[in-house]
Amino acid sequence: MPGGYHDVRLYFANLRRPPATWYYIASLPSPVAKRFLVWTISACSIALADCLLLAQPAGIRMIVIIVVLLYTMKSVVYMECLIRDPRKLPLLRWIAFHCWIGMRPYVFAKRKDKPYDGGKLIRLGFVRLLIGIGMVTLSWLTWHWAAQWDWNPIVGRICASGFLLAGLSLIGHFGLLNIGAGLWRKAGFDCQPLFRNPFQSRSLNEFWSRRWNLAFSEMTSLGVYRPLAGLIGKNSAAFASFLFSGILHELAISLPVRQGYGMPLLYFFIHGCGIVIEHLLEKRGCPISKVPWVGRLWTIVWLVVPLPILFHPAFLKGIVWPIVGIY
Incomplete structure (x- = not known):
């Protein structure tokens, strides 16, 4: 070299x-x-x-x-x-x-003399932050009601976990990050929201590349996809980006609890396969986004059905459930 x-x-x-x-x-x-x-x-x-x-x-x-x-x-x-x-x-x-x-x-690289408009993002962030806190509180209430009224513990945990995960996402992804983007815009830097109406996605490709956690998609694009695309081809580089995302989620989800290794990686492997299927359908003239409601349903199913693989029981038990006292 x-x-x-x-x-x-x-x-x-x-x-x-x-x-x-x-x-x-x-x-x-x-x-x-x-x-x-x-x-x-x-x-x-x-x-x-x-x-x-x-x-x-x-x-x-x-x-x-x-x-x-x-x-x-x-x-x-x-x-x-x-x-x-x-x-x-x-x-x-x-x-x-x-x-x-x-x-x-x-x-x-450059700071604008006249600040960008960030007020709307800040207000929206605070609203979603409060809704998220409300959902975390509802999760706590759901679990304690379930214990008080002798619900099936599995049902109680599923309901409470749903409210809790949604609440934490609203607090962090849609609340604090929007507030942060708004403050940076007021400081003169063109920071954009990183989560952009993800439930409007009409395909997995749209969800991961243009709507959900743009910081993560930008990171994998710049750090993995572009360096590899010229070596192994665009399709293989795109699939490698999903596998790399799975490895990062293994480090963030499975490594702290020392269990569940391979499950987050499997989740992103599944989504890499979903992207490949979408590309094949598009090449045959049948893009999944052609009918909006079909594309949205397709995307939601791929995201939600394998979600327990990503947020596996060891992660929930070791990190998520203790937040509201679920046992």
């Missing part, structure tokens, strides 16, 4: 200059060295975080692992962006990029 060994030596020589280590990696001239270092340090960071938190509750381990995943993958994305576009963010703008969940670093 031309210049790669020299770049690696330079990196280790500069480890004594925190906190700009990750920032320095992205500045290396060799793409091979950059990719090697950023992926190696990302994997080591996750392993180190997990080892240091062995004695902590599963919920704490999950939060820390997710934070480490987020910021290591931001470094992967920024590095891939620099390989294609030599514009380098100033250090403070690079830090600002790491203070937002989104994965588009050049949103922070």
Whole structure:
């Protein structure tokens, strides 16, 4: 790798200059060295975080692992962006990029003098935040009513879990993240909402690429799909992106509870197969989105039916249920 060994030596020589280590990696001239270092340090960071938190509750381990995943993958994305576009963010703008969940670093390349309109997003975020808190409260009430009225425990847990997962999603995905996007827009940066009416999706491809967690789709596109597309083809790269998403969810869901390995990966494998089916139908002139209600029903079935594979019992028991006292 031309210049790669020299770049690696330079990196280790500069480890004594925190906190700009990750920032320095992205500045290396060799793409091979950059990719090697950023992926190696990302994997080591996750392993180190997990080892240091062995004695902590599963919920704490999950939060820390997710934070480490987020910021290591931001470094992967920024590095891939620099390989294609030599514009380098100033250090403070690079830090600002790491203070937002989104994965588009050049949103922070330029600050608009007149702030963007963020008020609507902030108001919408607060409304959904309050609804989410209400649903978490309803989950708690449902479980305690179930115990008081001698419901079947399985029925009680299913009902309470449904309210709880929906409430947590409203609080985080649709509440806090919308508020954050609105605040960044008021600060002059064109941050967009990351969850855009997902129930309007008429296909799995639309759901994953344009409506649900755009930060995650941008991350897999920039960090996995684009580097692999030229090597193994677009279809194989797209499928690999789903498998990579499954691995990240294994780290966030199964690793903290030390059980359920393989189930989140299976969920995303199933969805990768669903995307392949959609592409085949489209090639034959029968796109699943042709009839809107059919496309929406198709998408909901693929998302909801295998959901217990993603949020497996060990994860629910170790992390989710304790929030409202479900046992």
